[in-house]
Amino acid sequence: MSIESSKEHDMLGPTLSASEASLQLHQSHVQEPKSKFHEIVFIGVVCSAQLMTQAGLAQSIAPLHIIGQSFGATNPGQLSWFAAGYSLTVGTFILIAGRLGDIYGHKRFFVLGFLWYATWSVLAGFSAYSNQIFFDCCRAFQGIGPAFILPNAIAILGRTYEPGRKKNMVFSLLGATAPGGFVLGATFSSLLGQLLWWPWSYWIMGIACLSLATAGVIVIPHTPSPQRTQSNTFKSAWERVDAPGAITGVIGLILFNFAWNQGPVVGWQTPYTYALLIVGSIFLCAFFYLESRAPFPLLPVAVLTKDTCFMLGCVAAGWSSFGIWIYYVWQFMTVLREQTPLLSSAQFVPVALSGLCAAITTGFLLSHLPPSAVMLAAMTAFTVGGICIATAPVQQTYWAQTFVSLIVMPWGMDMSFPAATIILSNTMPKEHQGLAASLVNTVVNYSISIGLGFAGTIESQINDGGANVLKGYRGSWYMAIGLSGLGIAVAVTYAGYTYTRGRQSAGESLTKA
Template identity: 30%
Template sequence: MSLVHSVQYELSNSLRTSSLSDRNNDPEQSGPPSITVVSPPPELTAMEAGSPPPQRRVFDVAPLNVMGKTRKTTITVLIIGSNLMMSSFVTIGGGLVLSKSLGVEDPSRANWIAASYPLTQGAFVLMSGRLGSVYGHKKILLIGGAWFVLWSLISGFCNSFLIFNIARGFTGIGGALILPNAVAMLAITTPPGRMRNLSLGFFSASAPLGGWLGALLAGVFLEFAPWKWMFFFLAMLGALVLGALWILFPPERPVDPHGKIDYIGAVLGTSALILFNFVWNQAPAVGWATPYEVGLLITSVILLSGFITWEKKFAKEPIMPLDIFKAPSFGILVLVTLLSYMSVGTSLWYMVEWQQTLRHWSVLSFALGWIPFGICAILAGFVAAWLIPRLGAQWIIALGAVSILLTNLLMTTMPEQQTYWAQMFPATILMAFCPDLVYTAAQIIASNSVRRHQQGIAGSLIGTLNLYGNSLGLGFAGTVEVETSKHGRLIINGYRSALWFGVGIAAVALILDMAFVRMAKDDREGWADENDRDPADEGVAMASGTVIESESRTVASRNP
């Protein structure tokens, strides 16, 4: 048994016995003294029996719980800040203007400005959680941040529409490496309970809040400076945040340092997601009559089938273990989450199109009109965290689906010219609630449905649905728009049809959620499985009396 294991074993014993001793010596406490029987760790038992020790427990990789409160809080804030800086909304809010600056006037092609970043971010996030488990979540997060900074810098030097979108696609890979590993760092170091709900609630709120800040940033730079400086600023901001994380975060031991990466599964899954998304986002510009569109669509389906077959039958350490879907209602939950985010992506893009194309708002005016979105996104994070232990997950997701359904409905029924306060203002408020409610509920359900060492995989899955759904929704809605607007001759008809599509998929998500998703409210405090528990977690819990009460109940039940 290693020195680290010995110290942790002794620390665990001393924490438990000293806490119970203090409680038994308290004159205000009545009743016989409690007795705690502590078993030796499995490593010691295995060595005494002459057998090799089992794999190291996961608590060896949770450094946040053994640091000072100020440093831990600072790191948590920086992790959430990393999600703020990588928001793709800088190219959604300013997408039309950026497209024109790069020489492309056609709105049916401008959607690539908004779709290129979340396309690769959503596709590559599938494997980045596993990379974090093997090489360390901190290390992969920092590598992703460095990649994000590099390609943000390169984006600022691009003068071609095609090259710019390629650069934004590469930037999305950095965001993909950041997202699930940031979630895993929060989830691994915070047991199920109120603090995890709050942390993940704030993390989910950072995406829409970062979206508003990104739109404001785009408005300021496109109004008062060359657009290139927007990406230079993003690169500098990213370097500051990740540099601080690199300095503050202590050394980390990976969850599964001897694990293998399922490269075949990663290539099959990522290729399928990229091709399927590319086909739908390219269709509005070239049409479905283009031969390669149908060919690539068929290829993407074949690759996806190959990915599922490989993961199920051949992969020794699958990048996406299919047993994660055995949790009750989990498969339907995945579909509901994807449809909800497709509707979010639709409403985001056509809110920009409507205000900037039909009502001739500037990017800065649009960002100022989005202030209620930023405020309500913060509020939604609090609401989502508060609801998790009090309400079944299907009801929280239903609230999110209703909010985005009403958002699209308000926009598709408004006249071409109208005061902002009549329908666009309430639509902006409602839209802020869907991402937080759906993401927080789905992320917490996913993280609480798996073991501690699978947190990166759970984060990858929900992150894929979030980001990929936004980008895929743009492609589907864009196809509907082009086909119903007579290829640009009836713009308002195309916008309305695309928004009706958003209403429809939100309604399908709501119906599926209400009919099939059955998840009880989650009011757990701590890890359910004994093997997932960490003495550092217990030390934190003892400070609040949680473990003392739990162990007293255990002793009492053994000694009636």
């Protein structure tokens, strides 16, 4: 471990004894697969984490109205919960999952995450025999699975590969699976929803997750716990998991998000909506207070450098914009253009191809351009993609603005996610790779959910009680454009800051020379 990493490690927790530090250094690295075939299969299984996460998001967005009709749900706020509930728990539980992986082993929680995902996917299918509330709960519990899979998958890759071009390409491939996963999930859920019965997509998802859990046990090398100590007392576990911070953080994030997504359903004049928003904000304040005093904080103050804050700020703005874009594009296609979900899925195929090109390009760009430039390009892609679809006429051909939007938007996804993940992974010690992965994924998935809450509020306020559907959709897209525009402003500020810092460092070096 470098001197810089050692200093940073000291700030992330109490000082370790020499024997513990030596043990962590030995355990922090995961052996790279020796054969090419094993490496290809290893990367494929680990990258399936992102693939299946986005497939799970598409499972409810693509056949949204098919599922809604089976429950008799037509209110836009009720329908948005099908996707928002899933993204809420993915974003909320990731920080805890990364910490547990750091302490008890990333491979273990990667496998357990897929088993959990499989269980609740099956139960979500059986909710067809129950009601919408049970389905929403199953979707929320289903999201906990990816919350455990994603950060531990990224941590495994971060501990396996050293910083360099190969690591950049591997992380870019991980990002490339996101749009492909969404298209895969949308296609199968639409096909099964139209031709068979929508629960089959959830049952098949359960089988696939069970298969990937088995593959993970076989393919992924042993990942020793880099932060485990010889003390196994309840007090030690309580401190290392940072249970007070985890409890207050989860409650705060859930209540804050629930209020924003429930407001459009029952109306903001309903007392419990704004009451939950206030209580959630109080819990979040308590979380940050506890983190400043915790011996092993989930969110160490040392991690929140200017670079990290700028990067996460861009990711939050861009991906909340993306969440609004993806949800309302599907509504635009299926409701206003009256297309079947299967046809809409076919029209989304370019997203997967464009995302793959974007990911491969980003892998090369990160070796030649500063991260601020890559992030600025990503925010620009989010903004351009949003403008294209927000101004598209309903009767316009697919090959005009809609197609352009579908081609451009994946560049925002697959440039911002790998850039942020690689930067945090490279700047943090290997024993904290779970924390690095958790920060990015928390912001990505929580932003998708909270963005839908913002958009739902706007839609419900300006669509004239449902009489002007297009006006409501466009109002939500304008909100998305504003968020991605904010991301551009943050990226420009970050670029200026890094340029000034670089010139100052160069000047100091010349002075010393």
